[in-house]
Amino acid sequence: MEAMKNTLRLLEIEKELAGPGKDAALARYDSVLAGLGRRIEGAQKSGLAPDEFVKVEELKEANILARKILRLTVRVDGKV
Numbered sequence: 001m002e003a004m005k006n007t008l009r010l011l012e013i014e015k016e017l018a019g020p021g022k023d024a025a026l027a028r029y030d031s032v033l034a035g036l037g038r039r040i041e042g043a044q045k046s047g048l049a050p051d052e053f054v055k056v057e058e059l060k061e062a063n064i065l066a067r068k069i070l071r072l073t074v075r076v077d078g079k080v
Contacts, residue, residue: 017073026074033067 016025040060048056 014073017070022074026070029070030067033063033070036063037067 013025013029016022017029019025037060040056040063043056044053044060
């Protein structure tokens with residue numbers, strides 16, 4: 001059931017990013033990801049245990065990738 005909810009939410013996001021308000025949607029979602037990036041950097045600067053550092057570094061890479069995919073999605077003339 002949770003997987004279905006997540007799938008439907010992703011479809012909603014795709015529609016937002018392809019619709020007339022795509023620039024506002026891009027700004028909103030990118031803002032969330034940018035905030036996560038700042039939190040990740042803050043955690044890394046404050047010091048992490050070696051096993052936590054590896055997990056946070058993976059999260060950082062995933063966040064960077066998510067921001068790139070978000071931008072590419074909007075750049076394709078609204079066609080996802």
